[in-house]
Amino acid sequence: MAKxxxxxxxxxxxxxGARAGRERYEQIRRGWDRAKDDPRLQSLAGMAQARADDxxxxxxTRMGSDTPR
Structure with missing residues (x-):
């Protein structure tokens, strides 16, 4: 009976739990979709990429390899 x-x-x-987990997953996914399409975030990502490239x-240059890979 206990089993x-x-x-x-x-x-x-x-x-x-599975139902609540799926709903939370969908909520997080919708938030991510909104954030990645935000022009402010796109601008920040572009600036970060430019700084990383620099x-x-x-x-x-410091290591003596001027040719880009």
């Missing part, structure tokens, strides 16, 4: 109660409780918890170029 049956445990399995019933486990099953109910699993179903309810830093890499500087490092290559």
């Amino acid at each position: 049956l109660s445990f399995l019933a409780g486990f099953g109910a918890g699993y179903v309810l 830093a890499l170029s500087s490092i290559r």
